[in-house]
Amino acid sequence: MELPVADPGPVRAEGLLLQCPYCDSEAMHKLAQFLLPGLAAVCIDCTTGDLFRKPSVVAVDMRKEMVxxxxxxSETFISDSLIESEASQDQENEMPVDPFEIVSIFMDDFSSTKRNIIGHVSGWLMSDSREDKIDDFVQEMEMTRFWPLERREVIAEVLLKNVEPENQNCEKRLLRRDMDRHCVTVCPMRPMKCPFGCDSSFPERNLEQHCSxxxxxxxxxxLKVIHKKGFTDEGLKDHALLLEKHxxxxxxAKSRDVRSLTNVVKNLEAKIKDDSS
Known part of the structure; x- marks a missing residue:
């Protein structure tokens, strides 16, 4: 059965902005990807054993209810956490700080309210059959674009802002004529690629943390580039550890680009050579 057509959620507003639009795009994208399997699990669990309802039939309603x-x-998470921390001194029961873990708890709680009798059986929850059905339904929703990634990112951005407001968004407000310059040159949340060529991308303000x-x-x-010959792969790893030791x-760790790191490496290698001679 084909998934029903329905409004898949809000779309980003277009037009002139007064507030900087940058947020932690990598975190937002990761959370948006996480939402679809969560919805699939809810739909599978609430229809398992039901002869009259299939996951595709309940998907629209479950999506709205879950969102x-x-x-x-998420809107009350910060205040609820503060109240709970003041009322309890038990550190083992502290609320998590990772936004993905927080949202995962929300989704698990929602899912538990929708499971039918079979869905509450522990054997079913841990079964390969359940996981296979969830994976199949995720693929079905992706193929039909039932809940496109760009729509999920809108929801993910809201969730991130609610559970970690100080760390995910640029709060800068500017005149329209200054917005482009801010976003391109000075916004601490503007996305950037790792200057050393690894596959990571992150907000500019996290460069120091990433480099460390x-x-x-x-x-x-x-070192693979500097010493093209004379070192095995393990030898390069050992040499890197030796450099950090000295x-x-x-x-x-303070180097922010290839040139500065190269200079530091060469100076350290010269120092190590002098010390050993």
């Missing part, structure tokens, strides 16, 4: 539910939960976390990977890529000032 309304997780949005409402992936220092060894960046060093390994750079980097007492932390200049490697």
């Amino acid at each position: 309304d539910y997780v949005t409402q939960r 976390e992936f220092l060894q990977a960046h060093l390994h890529k750079l 980097d007492n000032d932390g200049k490697l």
